[in-house]
Amino acid sequence: MKRAIFPLPVFILPSGYTRLRIFESRYLDMVKESLKTEQGFVLCQYDVDSYLNVPQYGCLVDIIDFSQDEQGQLLIDVVAKSVVEISDVSENKQQLRYGQLSSTRSTFWFQQPHQLLDKDKCLKTALQQLFTANPQLNDLYRETQFDELNWVVARWLELLPISIDKKQQLAFKSDFANIHSFLHTVINNEFS
Secondary structure (H helix, E strand, O other): OEEEEEEEOOOOOOOOEEEEEEOOHHHHHHHHHHHHHOOOEEEEEOOOOOHHHOOOEEEEEEEEEEEEOOOOOEEEEEEEEEEEEEEEEEEOOOOOEEEEEEEOOOOOHHHOOOOOOHHHHHHHHHHHHHHHHOHHHHHHOOOOOOOOHHHHHHHHHHHOOOOHHHHHHHHHHOOHHHHHHHHHHHHHHHHO
């Protein structure tokens, strides 16, 4: 399937939500097309080393809400549905990128279930506290899954103030044990 691609300095994993400000005409057209076809678009990291700045992986997202900011610019809320592999990247006359999407050949840690154990309750509790302390974040998420360890770990990766490159590396090139240990070290040091 072919979809529009939106490369941004944003990191998101399946079941993650984010709000995007849309003002360029090519991306306004992308939103119109996405709403009309109800097929979503791909949100991915802006990669300076890849052809047309599109990396190998992105997240297929659906638009779930839209509004305007104080300046009248379009705001859209999206939810990430699945990670996809992107190939055959091209762009149209407006420089809107498109790519052929396929299921990933690799199985990533967030696609495999991991049980929330007693030792993981600190990750869950700290994330709940973060959501409670940040009304905008809490309002953005229509569905939370604090009892699902993969969901908790994915949200921490999205929210931690580390580089997008580091997030990409942890998400797509690390195993669950490595990410799990990393988060326990960071969260235990910060929230204990």
